[in-house]
Amino acid sequence: MLADDAVLLREGMARILRETGFTVAGQTGDGVTLIDLVRREPPDVAIIDLRMPPGFSAEGLEAAAAIRAFAPGVGLMLLSQYVEVHHALRLLTEFDGGVGYLLKDRVSDLAAFGADVRRIARGQTVIDPELVTRLVARRRERDPLDELTERERAVLALMAQGLSNAAVAAEMHLAVKTVEAHIRSIFTKLDLAPDDREHRRVRAVLTFLRA
Structure with a gap:
């Protein structure tokens, strides 16, 4: 399932995923609707924009936390335009596997993006290399x-x-x-x-x- 308020990006991701062998079970532009979709039909992985309506702060992360509480088997991939270390650290320290944090630029690498989604579905953790670089520099x-x-x-x-x-x-x-x-x-x-x-x-x- 996909959640991103940018319709063109969301449709582009859906097309990429279908072309690499995935089934896109649902799409939405906000976290609340995503939670409802997951409750009705839990997917293997939910791909979620970090910043969505109404506040464009960390709605995607909050939706991910809610989903993990009632559907712990759903993998969670957070996408962000920028490296936001504090949000990424919360995701990586408070969630027990099956999570990922990637920059949206990574979506353009079809093979790597598909492989990352599958790794999250298997319960692994995926971290954007840029985030690792930032953390090393601290x-x-x-x-x-x-x-x-x-x-x-x-x-x-x-x-x-x-x-x-x-x-x-x-x-x-x-x-x-x-x-x-x-x-x-x-x-x-x-x-x-x-x-x-x-x-x-x-x-x-x-x-x-x-x-």
Whole structure:
């Protein structure tokens, strides 16, 4: 399902999605109607503009929160014209998987956009590379990532984009076993002991984003 008040953009996304094998189950221009549509027929993924009527602030994020409360199996992709770090961090820290935050410019890459939608449908997290860049550039007095090597930081940045170990290996031209070794080192340096109740990979990414 699609929610965006810009009709031309919404219709363009619908066409792109249909051409890449998706079924568009519904469209709307506001969050309230989207919530009603999802209640009637929950989709695999809802693609939602961050800023919609009436206030054009964070209506898409609020709609996403409402949908996650009553339909936790629905994937949620937020689209924005700009990188808005505070909204993205809320999405990534308060929602348990199956979420994404992309700039609208990414929609033009048909193959990548379709792949991202499918990843969210599978419960994975998708983060716009520009957001990762902004977060890396931020500074804090105490950085929990100071212990990581440059290579380990690069691995963690790709993990934060939602890449699997194999995808990280391909991106960095490394063996998968080498990437796995880097990830084990990251977990150790961030003091992330094995815990059946929490996913260490997610905790490492959250540490990266908060830093």
